[in-house]
Amino acid sequence: MTFRQFAFNNVLRNKRLYIAYFLSSMFTVMVFFTFAIFAFHPAFSGGDINRNIIFGMAVAGGIIYVFSFFFVLYSMSSFLQSRKKEFGLLIMMGASDRQIRLMVFLENILIGFCATVGGILGGLIFAKFILLIAENVLIIEESLHFYFPAMAIAVTFGSFLVLFFLISIFVSFILRTNKLTDLIKGDKKSKGEPKASVFLSIIAAILLIAGYVTAVLVKGIFVVYAMIPVILVVVIGTYLLFTQLSVFIIRLLKKNKSIFWKKTNMLLFSDLSFRMKDNARTFFLVAIISTVAFSAIGSLYGFQSILTKDVKNSTLYDVTYSPWGDDTKEVIQQDIQKINAILEEDNIEAVSETMDEEIFNISEQISSVQIVKASDYNRFAALTGKEELHPAEMEAIVVGQSEAILTEDTKVDEMMMQEEIQIRDGREIIPSSIIQSAVLDIYNPYYVVNDSIYGQLGEPVRSDVSAVWAAKDAQEEQIIEVGRKLNEQLEHKAYSIDYSIYEINKTFGPILFIGLFIGIVFFVSAGSFLYFRLFTDLDEEKRKFKAIAKIGLTQKELKKVVNRQVALLFFSPIVVALVHGAVALTALSHLFNYNLTTESALVLGSFTVIQVIYFLIVRFIYVRQVRRTIL
Amino acid sequence: MLKLTNLGKVYEGKVAYRALTDINLEIDKGEFVAIMGPSGSGKTTLLNIISTNDSPTTGNLEIEGKNPHRLKKNALAKFRRNELGFIFQDFNLLHTLTVEENIVLPLTLDGASVNEMKEKAGKMAESLGITPIMNKRTYEISGGQAQRVAIARAMIHQPKLLLADEPTGNLDSKAAKDVMNMLGNINKKEETSLLMVTHDPQAASYSDRVIFIRDGKLHSEIHRGESRQAFFQKIIDMLSLMGGNDHDFSSVRI
Ligand SMILES: Nc1ncnc2c1ncn2[C@@H]1O[C@H](COP(=O)(O)OP(=O)(O)OP(=O)(O)O)[C@@H](O)[C@H]1O
Ligand SMILES: [Mg+2]
Numbered sequence: 103m104t105f106r107q108f109a110f111n112n113v114l115r116n117k118r119l120y121i122a123y124f125l126s127s128m129f130t131v132m133v134f135f136t137f138a139i140f141a142f143h144p145a146f147s148g149g150d151i152n153r154n155i156i157f158g159m160a161v162a163g164g165i166i167y168v169f170s171f172f173f174v175l176y177s178m179s180s181f182l183q184s185r186k187k188e189f190g191l192l193i194m195m196g197a198s199d200r201q202i203r204l205m206v207f208l209e210n211i212l213i214g215f216c217a218t219v220g221g222i223l224g225g226l227i228f229a230k231f232i233l234l235i236a237e238n239v240l241i242i243e244e245s246l247h248f249y250f251p252a253m254a255i256a257v258t259f260g261s262f263l264v265l266f267f268l269i270s271i272f273v274s275f276i277l278r279t280n281k282l283t284d285l286i287k288g289d290k291k292s293k294g295e296p297k298a299s300v301f302l303s304i305i306a307a308i309l310l311i312a313g314y315v316t317a318v319l320v321k322g323i324f325v326v327y328a329m330i331p332v333i334l335v336v337v338i339g340t341y342l343l344f345t346q347l348s349v350f351i352i353r354l355l356k357k358n359k360s361i362f363w364k365k366t367n368m369l370l371f372s373d374l375s376f377r378m379k380d381n382a383r384t385f386f387l388v389a390i391i392s393t394v395a396f397s398a399i400g401s402l403y404g405f406q407s408i409l410t411k412d413v414k415n416s417t418l419y420d421v422t423y424s425p426w427g428d429d430t431k432e433v434i435q436q437d438i439q440k441i442n443a444i445l446e447e448d449n450i451e452a453v454s455e456t457m458d459e460e461i462f463n464i465s466e467q468i469s470s471v472q473i474v475k476a477s478d479y480n481r482f483a484a485l486t487g488k489e490e491l492h493p494a495e496m497e498a499i500v501v502g503q504s505e506a507i508l509t510e511d512t513k514v515d516e517m518m519m520q521e522e523i524q525i526r527d528g529r530e531i532i533p534s535s536i537i538q539s540a541v542l543d544i545y546n547p548y549y550v551v552n553d554s555i556y557g558q559l560g561e562p563v564r565s566d567v568s569a570v571w572a573a574k575d576a577q578e579e580q581i582i583e584v585g586r587k588l589n590e591q592l593e594h595k596a597y598s599i600d601y602s603i604y605e606i607n608k609t610f611g612p613i614l615f616i617g618l619f620i621g622i623v624f625f626v627s628a629g630s631f632l633y634f635r636l637f638t639d640l641d642e643e644k645r646k647f648k649a650i651a652k653i654g655l656t657q658k659e660l661k662k663v664v665n666r667q668v669a670l671l672f673f674s675p676i677v678v679a680l681v682h683g684a685v686a687l688t689a690l691s692h693l694f695n696y697n698l699t700t701e702s703a704l705v706l707g708s709f710t711v712i713q714v715i716y717f718l719i720v721r722f723i724y725v726r727q728v729r730r731t732i733l
Numbered sequence: 734m735l736k737l738t739n740l741g742k743v744y745e746g747k748v749a750y751r752a753l754t755d756i757n758l759e760i761d762k763g764e765f766v767a768i769m770g771p772s773g774s775g776k777t778t779l780l781n782i783i784s785t786n787d788s789p790t791t792g793n794l795e796i797e798g799k800n801p802h803r804l805k806k807n808a809l810a811k812f813r814r815n816e817l818g819f820i821f822q823d824f825n826l827l828h829t830l831t832v833e834e835n836i837v838l839p840l841t842l843d844g845a846s847v848n849e850m851k852e853k854a855g856k857m858a859e860s861l862g863i864t865p866i867m868n869k870r871t872y873e874i875s876g877g878q879a880q881r882v883a884i885a886r887a888m889i890h891q892p893k894l895l896l897a898d899e900p901t902g903n904l905d906s907k908a909a910k911d912v913m914n915m916l917g918n919i920n921k922k923e924e925t926s927l928l929m930v931t932h933d934p935q936a937a938s939y940s941d942r943v944i945f946i947r948d949g950k951l952h953s954e955i956h957r958g959e960s961r962q963a964f965f966q967k968i969i970d971m972l973s974l975m976g977g978n979d980h981d982f983s984s985v986r987i
Contacts, residue, residue, distance in 0.1 A: 365841060646829070650838070652784075652813075653839050654811065
């Protein structure tokens with residue numbers, strides 16, 4: 103038997119080991135490739151999409167590549183770990199270092215090549231599938247058609263061949279540094295129980311807490327300044343959390359015999375601590391990747407809801423009109439007729455109100471404020487069935503900014519409460535209260551005063567006209583259609599709210615899609631990391647359970663141990679990522695001064711549900727595998 | 734205590750292999766029986782069937798009047814854990830655990846108290862001379878030490894029937910003597926029935942009765958008389974009568 107034949111047979115006999123490694127490599131390639139397909143999609147390279155998004159994509163691509171590298175490296179090293187003994191035996195039987203290195207190198211290049219090709223093929227199918235979903239779910243007008251991604255193929259192929267080549271060299275290096283006796287004891291000794299430093303464990307806790315507290319406490323624009331340092335601190339903290347703090351905690355548990363020596367705990371924790379070093383790196387990767395996924399999707403979803411809600415809350419009416427300042431009476435008259443005509447054209451029955459808007463200068467601070475007649479206000483209120491206002495003769499009611507409006511400083515309405523409005527005869531109108539109302543389509547806060555006193559207010563600095571229409575049971579599509587026409591004929595003067603939202607959704611669709619896609623890619627790859635982590639250790643696990651089964655282990659006990667083991671593996675990184683994500687979204691909501699609780703809960707909740715389902719499936723497969731061997 | 738009737742085992746495979754044929758054997762409570770025979774004669778196979786880790790192809794097995802192979806899986810696991818103790822040819826220690834943890838493992842599964850476990854493990858370790866290595870991991874100890882750890886683990890819960898596959902295989906003659914004395918003591922004091930496979934006539938001479946197996950069949954058996962020395966001589970004679978030279982049997986196997 104030549105050495106080459108031996109190497110070949112070796113692969114065949116150790117199928118499972120190689121398949122696990124091959125699949126995890128292939129999957130990584132697939133994730134990267136699917137991403138590349140979108141990154142190089144013609145629809146995105148056109149001018150339509152904002153620079154920031156292109157930049158974002160490039161960053162995401164970079165992150166995926168770096169993570170791929172580490173992931174392949176880790177699966178490679180655990181793959182070699184389980185073969186140490188074999189190498190040791192080969193060396194003992196006289197194989198030269200060079201031969202073994204060559205063998206590993208060739209194996210790797212071969213596996214790498216097949217994984218790259220397989221990943222690209224898989225990615226093509228996956229991408230097609232995602233595009234199908236995208237077309238059906240999202241409003242994307244210039245549809246993201248499927249194309250032949252020559253560029254993506256080239257980039258993926260090139261990047262991964264380089265990656266596998268580097269890793270192969272790296273691996274040969276690892277082999278050289280191990281002593282023969284260590285190799286022979288190989289899988290038994292493999293990774294000694296990792297040690298944790300108390301100092302670093304404390305640092306981990308401090309870093310995480312500091313990062314969280316800062317992220318949650320900063321407000322407004324400071325969120326942006328704090329972002330990079332906080333991310334750094336939290337990333338380092340997370341790394342230490344898994345490599346040090348968790349090991350430290352497990353060791354504490356192990357020292358406490360009344361816990362460690364209780365029932366199946368010994369089986370559970372001994373393994374956990376034993377594997378923690380390997381797991382720590384996987385956990386870290388998974389936690390960070392998942393955090394990226396949660397935050398990306400959460401922020402995009404948040405943005406969208408901020409934008410649409412803002413627009414939606416800004417007016418209660420279907421169509422609003424406000425002319426330019428220098429438009430003459432005739433122009434305004436014509437415009438209003440035009441709007442009526444458009445509404446009629448589309449068979450929409452609408453009620454309309456018009457009012458003169460007069461702006462006054464009442465003091466130094468409040469140099470231009472609108473004062474509205476109560477009767478005007480009430481006419482508008484009647485259109486949408488809102489409550490009327492009836493200020494007393496010398497009373498003014500401040501109508502504050504509606505919640506939808508985002509400003510740094512919300513104090514204008516409070517300042518207005520402090521003012522007194524002097525009228526011609528020298529008496530003063532006193533503001534009595536602040537209310538919130540969207541009845542009038544006015545951006546800034548304004549006063550509502552009694553009609554009888556209105557005539558005595560003095561000269562307005564400026565005077566505008568505004569008109570609104572409220573449609574009676576019209577379909578949303580009809581209004582959108584009207585909006586489109588208004589946008590063509592009376593741009594910036596008249597618009598319909600539904601059409602604005604439609605426009606936002608349309609431009610936001612692809613962005614949301616990309617975000618969602620990146621998020622899903624990250625999340626899926628995080629899941630697959632965990633899956634392969636679990637199955638690389640399967641053989642050793644089986645051996646262990648077989649040994650214990652000989653002493654006597656009931657099905658229930660077996661299930662309990664496996665259950666907890668898999669659950670710990672699946673949920674510890676995700677729980678960390680969920681907390682990270684929640685903190686990140688809280689910071690985001692502080693940045694925009696907008697409550698994102700519902701959106702965050704929805705995004706994080708859906709990911710949790712997906713993870714639980716994933717866990718149940720994997721556990722089922724795993725338990726079945728283990729059970730099969732011990733029977 | 735233990736009763737085998739017409740027990741047979743065929744290993745299915747590409748070529749079916751008949752490892753045991755018509756074994757009839759009875760062991761009383763508190764009896765110490767050794768099984769000897771050439772390598773490949775089916776000793777481990779027999780032990781595996783008795784320990785319920787493998788099932789017989791034909792025949793019947795009874796431990797205290799019950800056939801454990803008829804038990805449900807969970808009940809069988811509990812049965813093994815409580816009634817039987819094993820010392821495997823390949824130790825079967827878990828390398829993620831320390832020596833002490835390996836020893837108490839069967840007790841932890843049954844939810845014994847920590848103090849009780851510590852005490853029992855301590856006693857066990859002392860009598861086997863492994864106290865200094867209690868906190869070591871299994872890859873840090875020698876083959877003989879591993880063997881003693883396996884013995885400690887098998888006996889910590891005071892099983893009714895102890896099954897041992899070459900418990901002295903890795904030990905020097907002094908250590909082997911210690912271990913055999915210990916097994917003998919347990920056998921006397923606790924009334925534990927003992928079934929031991931061995932290639933070592935010296936070890937076998939500690940038993941009450943030696944059964945010889947050849948080609949999967951019972952070949953013969955001899956009982957211990959009054960002196961161990963005479964018994965030892967009889968065993969040697971029997972082995973040479975069975976053929977092959979007796980060095981084959983004392984070879985160290987793991
Ligand atoms: N799982 C198996 N499948 C097929 N054949 C087996 C299996 N296990 C053992 N055998 C065969 O059955 C026969 C008896 O094996 P067994 O392990 O019982 O021998 P033994 O008496 O314990 O030998 P040793 O003294 O060398 O340990 C051997 O010929 C062996 O090849
Ligand atoms: Mg044997």
